[in-house]
Every structure is written in structure tokens, then in C-alpha cells.
Amino acid sequence: MNKTFKIYAVIFIIVMVILALLEVNKKETTDWRKNFSVNEKSPFGLFVFNEEAKSLFHNQLKKIEKTPYDYYNQHKKNPHNILIVESEVDTESWNNILDQVSKGSDAMLVVSEMPKNIADSIGYYDSQISFAEQNVLKLTDKKYQNDFITLDKFPSGRGFVYIKPQVEILGKMIDESKHEQVNFIKRKLGKGNIYVHCEPLFLTNYYLLKSGNIQYAQDVFSYLDNKETLWFVESSTQTSRFFMRFVLANPALKYAWWVLLGGLVLFIFFNAKRKQRIVPVIVPLRNTSVDFVKSIGNLYLQEGDFHDMMAKKAQYFLNKVRLDLLIDTQNLNDDFANKLQLKTGKPIELILEGIELIKKAQDPYASVIKEDLVRMNKILDEIVRI
Template sequence: MKKTFKIYAVIFIIVMLILALLEVNKKETINWRKNFNINEKSPFGLFVFNNEAKDLFKNNLKKTEQTPYDYYSQGKKGIHNILVIEKDLDKESWKKILDQVSNGSDAMILVSRVPKDISDSIGYHSSDISFEEENVLKLTDKEYQNDFIKLDKFPSGRGFSYIKPKVEVLGKTVERNNSDQANFIKTSFGKGTIYVHCEPLFLTNYYLLKSGSLKYTQDVFSYLKDRETVWFVENDTKVSRFFMRFVLSNPALKYAWWVFLGGLVLFIFFNAKRKQRIIPVLEPLRNTSVDFVKSIGNLYLQEGNFHDMMAKKAQYFLNKIRMDLLIDTQNLDAEFVKKLHLKTGKPTEMIDEAIALVRKGQDPYASVMKEDLVRMNKLLDEILK
């Protein structure tokens, strides 16, 4: 195992341990988003209402994920109740709902905003009427005047800024510092009736689980007649078939999954970089000429032929003088010594001694000792420096 891989592995394990400790000690966060999803157990989901709806409508409730336009375009439907809770609908779907109400159906619409041309046709204008952090929703009917619900978490503050004549107010928002504002109305439309409540927050899990809140909800839906009710729910409630749905639905597993993928990407990035190939060490070619010369020199020394070695050294010296210093070596006289002195700057005594040894090496009858060879080699090398 490579050293770099071990380092990356240790760093990855340390990071995972730190993240695990942070995950264990982390406080669970609450999702306060107003999603109005029937499968959500978060504070502002409709999970509780969805479970209680069957009893609330006496098992005469039909849920559909189709839009009102698609649902009513399939054929003629009988007279029934229509339920819409904080759902984004296109104008054609709203028109289909109004057509059904005109034919005798009743519609309970619990939304904070409706397209202006639709609200105008019903007979009201809605807007933000309050910025208080707490609201109290009450019904105006004497039979229900003791039933109310307190909104203490993110109320929308919506209400009806204008209501046409013949529109009946069924509920209102009560605040300490402001006058009461209508939030629940009833109006006849053709042969049917439309109920509009612009604060659907009271149907969410957070408020339905509070004691006394369920009574207000029952009072609101008591205005609908006892018959089949079609509830148009959001069409994103189908269970995902994605094979990672369990991991991604669990916050801890989802966090660990993304950390794993991030670590894997980093590992691939650092190890995929191009690495330089190892350059082999090439031994330089040996100068065999030097080895050859050394071998020949050792051979001469072993045989003790110092005279021949002095002759070859003298020949090499004179050839060097001719080639490099351009001095004639035909006569090794005083004139030659003078020229060599001027060219090299060496003392004449040294040159005279070297010339004497050169002549001795050139004389085939001279008696040569090893000391003469050593001395001559030293002087000639000194002169040629």
C-alpha cells in the first residue's frame, strides 16, 4: 500500500469520525415550511388532518390527485362538495370548479391566495391585513362563538379587504391592537354555495394536535352538506420508486451518503493526477583510452623499462611544444630555452633541467633510473601547465 494512500485514508477516517460526533450531538431541526402536504409530519403538514378526514366527512370523502380541469373534463359529475386546501390551480381549473358550483355543488376553498379574476367573480378581494405574530380565529355564528383557535406560529395575516353585498361573513381574525377582520365568508354562486377561508394554517399538524383546536375545524366543515366530498390534493404524494429513496429520506443517511461521495471524488482527483515515470539512471560511457594508457604504464613499470618511458614522454613533450607554442624543437639549445621561457614564463633553471632529462631520454645509451623518470615527468607537466 502506497504511503500517500495511507495518508488519505487516515484523513478520511478522521473527517468521518468528526462528522459522526457532530451528527450525534446535533439537535434535530424542525421544518417550519408551510408545505400543506398530506404525507408530511412536519408542523405545517396535513398528516393529522388527512388521517382524521374520513371521520370528519363520515367516510364520504374522495381524494384525487388530478387537477379539477382534468377531473371534470372526463365526464359529467353529480352534485357534491368540493374541497381545496392551499393548492396552486390554473385558471381553467378554477373555472371548472365555478361551473360545478353553478350547477348545484358546494365548494370549500381554504387558500391564502386566489387569482384576482376568480375572487372578483366570487365577490371579494383579499390582502395582507395583519403583521401580528399572534392571531385568534373565531366564528361569527352564535352557535359557534365560543369556539376559536389561536395562531401563535407564523400566521399568514390574510383577510378580506373588500366584500361585495350579499356575501356573508362566517369568521374573523381577532387581534389586540387591530379591529376585527373577516377571514371566512359564504356566498351563493348559481345553484350552489362557495365558502372561502383565507387562513388554512389551522388545518396543519401543529394546530390540530393542540387541545380545543379540533372543535374549530369541525365547526368550519359543518357548513358543508352531508354528501360526497371530492378533495383535490397535491399530485406529488406518490411514493418514489428511486432505489435510493430510503437513504435520501433519512437526514443522517443522506448526509453520510453525500460525504462518502465527496470523499470518493477527492480520492479519485488526487490519485488520477499524471505521475512522472521513473527515469532510469544511465551510467556514462567509460573512457577506455585512459584505462588503456594506465594499463600500458603499469606494464612498463612492471618491466622496469624506464628509458623507453622517458623517450616517449620526451617525444610527447616536444610535439606539444611544436603544436601549442609553435616553437621549433630541432635544436634544444639556448635559443630554444629562451623562447620556451618567454612563452611559458617558467624559470630558465627549470627549463634547463628538463631539457637535460629530455636529452637523456633520447640517448639510447644513457643509463636511466626510476628517479630520473619521476623527476622528468614532474618538470614537463609543470612547464606545460
């Protein structure tokens, strides 16, 4: 046994001992990721809701591990309830859901974000976000006024804006500053109804296990008629095709595999260190343009000259419109707004609001505040990305 082999053997034993000590002293950590998985017992999983869902829907609940598109192409159903909780809905599936709703089914979508084309078809334009650390969810119906839920852990703070007149408001979110945002709506389509709730956290383990919170969930689902409910969930039975799945599925084999890899890395490292000369590190030239832009931005922010910043933003936006969209920006009138709407496809209300803010920025005597700058920046970036 030569000296080199003894060194590697000692290193290997030390690594094994360290891994064993780490495993023995390992502490369970709480997974706070918003996974919304029906099999997860972590705070933001849906294990509790999955267990209680059958009684909540009067034992008429059926979980479907297919997309609505695949399921409805294979099954013809009488009017029923459709439930989707924080799952992606593709365009084809959405068309199938709309078809079922028009025939008399009711759909309950508990999702934090919705694709724009789907949101438009329901009757609201977009969602806004409150950054408060605590929100209260309440329903507008007087018979539910005493039932509410307080979200004190990572609330999304989402709410609906630009709601169309034919949409009925069923619930609101109230933040710490008493600011209200609509977060639960109803839209009648054909013979059925679509319900959208944009805060799925109230269905997670963390909140359902708190005393009294289950009542809010019961109130939300009470809007669905007592009939068969199809809950479309993401498939949990797919088997991994990774060739190492058996090794990684067993803790003992998994740790042995990582130890083997660690030993190989150490072997390569020490061998390479002896045989290869050190390659000098050549530090590339630093691009100071970003630092310069940040410095200028911080200077404007410290000065608080929001009017000047709005004027520059308006100037850059109009220059972008002239160069890229070939629209004359000399007169910001209705003709300009219509041309911009045709070339960008953005809502005319959004464009008109942006034009008003541009005019305000160009007026040297106008009084502006920080909120005007923030709103203008958001609207102009949404119309034409600068």
C-alpha cells in the same frame, strides 16, 4: 504504499469518523415549514386532519390526486362538496369548479392566497396582511360565538378587502390590537355556494392537537351539506425519476455516497493545490449608487418629512405616466382617471384613491402622516410600477 496515498487514507478515515460521530449525536429538529402535506407529521402538515377528515365529513370523503380539470373531464357527478386546502388551482380547473357550483355543488377553498382573476369572480378584490404575532379566529354566527381558535405560531394574518355586497361574511380574524379583518366568506353562484377561508393554519397538526381547537374546524365545515365531498390534494404517489433515487432513499448508501464525493473533492483540492499556481482575486469596482440611494432614504426617514417624500413619489409617478402611458397629467380630473384606468386595467376605485393622495401630496399646506405615505406608495406602485 507511497506517502501521498497514506495521507489520503488518513484524511478519509478522519472524515468517516467525524460523520459517524455527527450521526450518533444528531438531534431531531422540528420542521416549522408550512408544507400543508397530508403525509407530514411536522407542526404545519395535515396528517392529523387527514386522519380525522373521514369522520368530519361523515365517511363521505374521497381524496382525488388529480386536478379538478382532469377529474371532471373524466367523471360526471351529481351535486357534491368540493374541498381544496392550500393547493394551487389553475384556470381550467377553476372553470370546472365554477361549473360544478353553478349546478348545485358547494366548494370550500381554504387557501392563503388566490389568483386575482379567481378572487374577482368570487367577489373580493385583494387580501391585506396583519403582522401581529397572535391572532384569534372567530365565526360571526351567534351559535358559534363561544368557539374560536388562537393562532400563536406564525399566523399569516391575511384578511379580505374590497368585498362586494353579494358576499356574506362568515368569520373574522382579530389581532392583538383588537383590529378585525374578514377571513371567511360565502358567495352564492347559481345553485351552489363558494366558501373561502384565507387562514389554512387552523387545519395543521400544531393547532388541531391543541385542546378545543377541533371544534372551530367542525364549525367551519358545518356550512357544507351532508353529501359526498371530493378533496383535491396534490399527488403523493409520483416516483422520482432521478437516477440516484435508490441510493438517496437509503440512509447508509446516502452517507456512503456523500463520503465518496467528499473524498473526491479533497483529492482534487490537494492535487490542484500542488500543480496550479494561485490565481489572484481581482475585486471588481464597487457600485456605490445603491449605497447613495440608501443613505438618502435613511436621511429622509430620520427627518420624518413624509410630505416631501409623498410629493417626490407623486412627481415620479406622474412623469412615468406621461412618458410610458402618454397621458397628460396637467389636470388630475375624471378624464385623467378614466384614461389611466383604460391603459392600466386597474380598478377605478384604486385609481381615484391614488389621485386623491397625489393631490394631498401636491398641497403644501396639507397635513400628512406616515400611513399616508405608505398607502400612497403601495397604491401607485400597484397602478404603474416605478
